[in-house]
Amino acid sequence: MTPEVLSLSNAPVLWAAAMLVKILVAFSVLMFIVAYATWVERKVIGRMQSRLGPTMTGPNGLLQPIADGLKLFFKEDLIPGEASKFAFIVAPMMILAPALISMAVIPFGGDYEFSFQGVSYLMPMQITDLNIGMLFILAMAGLGVYGIVLAGLASNSKYSLIGGIRATAQMISYELAAGLSIIVIFMMSETLSLSGIVAAQQEVLWGITSLPSWMHNWYIFSQPLAFGLFVVGSMAEINRTPFDLPEAETELVSGFCTEYSSMKYALFFMAEYANMVTISAISTTLFLGGWDGPFFGWINFLIKVFGFMFFFIWVRATFPRLRYDQLMQLGWKVMIPLALGNIVVTAIAVLLCQ
Amino acid sequence: MLSILFYLFATVAVFSAFYVTKSRNPINSALWLVTTFICLAVLYITLDAPFMAAIQIMVYAGAIMVLIVFVIMLLNLGTAVKKRYTHALAWGAGLSVVMLFVTNTFIRRGVPTGKVGDVTTQTIHNYGHTELIGKAMFTDFLLPFEIASILLLVAIVGAVVLSKREV
Numbered sequence: 235m236t237p238e239v240l241s242l243s244n245a246p247v248l249w250a251a252a253m254l255v256k257i258l259v260a261f262s263v264l265m266f267i268v269a270y271a272t273w274v275e276r277k278v279i280g281r282m283q284s285r286l287g288p289t290m291t292g293p294n295g296l297l298q299p300i301a302d303g304l305k306l307f308f309k310e311d312l313i314p315g316e317a318s319k320f321a322f323i324v325a326p327m328m329i330l331a332p333a334l335i336s337m338a339v340i341p342f343g344g345d346y347e348f349s350f351q352g353v354s355y356l357m358p359m360q361i362t363d364l365n366i367g368m369l370f371i372l373a374m375a376g377l378g379v380y381g382i383v384l385a386g387l388a389s390n391s392k393y394s395l396i397g398g399i400r401a402t403a404q405m406i407s408y409e410l411a412a413g414l415s416i417i418v419i420f421m422m423s424e425t426l427s428l429s430g431i432v433a434a435q436q437e438v439l440w441g442i443t444s445l446p447s448w449m450h451n452w453y454i455f456s457q458p459l460a461f462g463l464f465v466v467g468s469m470a471e472i473n474r475t476p477f478d479l480p481e482a483e484t485e486l487v488s489g490f491c492t493e494y495s496s497m498k499y500a501l502f503f504m505a506e507y508a509n510m511v512t513i514s515a516i517s518t519t520l521f522l523g524g525w526d527g528p529f530f531g532w533i534n535f536l537i538k539v540f541g542f543m544f545f546f547i548w549v550r551a552t553f554p555r556l557r558y559d560q561l562m563q564l565g566w567k568v569m570i571p572l573a574l575g576n577i578v579v580t581a582i583a584v585l586l587c588q
Numbered sequence: 589m590l591s592i593l594f595y596l597f598a599t600v601a602v603f604s605a606f607y608v609t610k611s612r613n614p615i616n617s618a619l620w621l622v623t624t625f626i627c628l629a630v631l632y633i634t635l636d637a638p639f640m641a642a643i644q645i646m647v648y649a650g651a652i653m654v655l656i657v658f659v660i661m662l663l664n665l666g667t668a669v670k671k672r673y674t675h676a677l678a679w680g681a682g683l684s685v686v687m688l689f690v691t692n693t694f695i696r697r698g699v700p701t702g703k704v705g706d707v708t709t710q711t712i713h714n715y716g717h718t719e720l721i722g723k724a725m726f727t728d729f730l731l732p733f734e735i736a737s738i739l740l741l742v743a744i745v746g747a748v749v750l751s752k753r754e755v
Contacts, residue, residue, distance in 0.1 A: 318613075321615075365718070370642055373650060375650075376645065377650060380619075383661070384619075387661060395661065399658065399661050399662060402661070409651075
């Protein structure tokens with residue numbers, strides 16, 4: 235008997251329960267990774283700079299994220315008198331929500347087969363499979379800038395304003411570069427749905443059948459340039475070092491979040507790490523075959539995501555911050571022309587191969 | 589279910605569109621406009637046009653409004669514009685109510701014939717909205733599409749020429 239795909243029409247109660255479980259698991263795993271990414275970051279950067287990182291709270295400092303969370307939670311929540319209050323409170327939420335929502339369309343495993351009351355169902359390991367999945371992620375990434383802009387404006391402080399202006403210019407420019415660089419993926423996979431893109435990457439590498447069958451057609455092999463552009467572009471889009479000009483501690487006193495304290499400040503940091511996880515997950519799905527690999531579905535996915543996060547932390551420990559004009563030059567004069575050229579070349583190649 | 593969603597988001601859209609014009613602070617106006625755009629995107633989804641919804645959020649809310657906010661921040665227009673009530677406001681309100689009634693009568697004048705075109709809900713479900721739009725744009729409407737892109741290119745070149753006179 236062939237299993238049927240679990241959906242709202244064939245088993246509404248079971249579907250709702252599965253949906254809730256998926257959302258809860260995805261959310262709590264994401265939150266756990268966000269909390270412990272801070273610990274890993276401190277440890278790894280500490281190692282790279284010949285320090286120890288956190289050691290005092292718990293074994294190897296493992297309780298440090300919890301201690302930080304508690305500390306920030308019990309601090310006084312200051313709102314500057316000159317700030318516009320509503321926007322000041324809403325801004326941290328507006329930056330965190332888009333970062334979390336993007337996880338909803340990312341497939342973190344293959345279809346899971348189970349039987350319930352004699353009927354076998356197929357449950358996709360993905361919260362929802364939109365057929366415009368990637369566009370949805372780009373749209374949410376575009377909304378993410380409002381949080382920073384609002385925080386910069388509402389604080390009514392010069393540092394915050396400069397941080398906000400920098401963030402706007404930077405995110406607009408690099409959104410273009412990152413968005414243009416992944417168009418080649420849609421050309422090759424002929425779909426916008428993320429599970430469709432993962433499925434398209436499971437064929438034999440470059441369609442050459444004489445290669446061993448475990449070498450799958452991951453798009454990093456066909457599109458290394460697009461991969462590099464996307465990773466750099468999205469790193470700039472989420473204000474990760476070396477592109478952290480909006481919060482540049484040395485010149486802007488942490489920029490748009492200068493005036494924030496307590497849980498609101500913690501929300502900004504959660505958003506930064508949540509964005510990091512999201513970008514890693516998207517890059518994994520688009521270029522590294524998603525959950526495809528030697529182990530069981532979601533384990534492959536997590537390994538790749540952790541690999542990307544380690545890479546981001548490594549980059550932070552390695553590169554100094556760019557200057558503002560260098561940033562703009564890199565975005566508009568190097569990355570966007572490269573991405574456009576890549577689109578043209580790929581279009582010709584796809585046309586010839588058809 | 590769909591009609592409840594429609595009324596909910598239509599109400600929010602109209603409400604926030606009203607506040608775009610009402611609020612004194614340009615930044616607040618911009619944010620209300622973003623709210624309107626997001627509501628419109630939801631209405632597109634209920635009309636089986638998910639591609640339009642994503643493009644609406646990406647282009648209007650994600651790019652154009654961010655640029656507008658950027659200009660507001662750069663020119664430091666953040667302070668509230670204090671303006672007194674004028675009769676122009678009342679005239680504008682009256683005119684828009686009249687326009688609403690005229691539109692309403694025009695819409696209600698016709699009788700639906702039940703004729704079905706090429707693109708129905710069923711074709712959208714079969715082929716996908718993005719695919720249909722792409723096909724129409726690059727086969728049937730290729731010339732208008734190219735003309736629009738040349739127009740945009742001219743605008744870009746013009747902006748560069750205007751801002752960099754001496755280079």
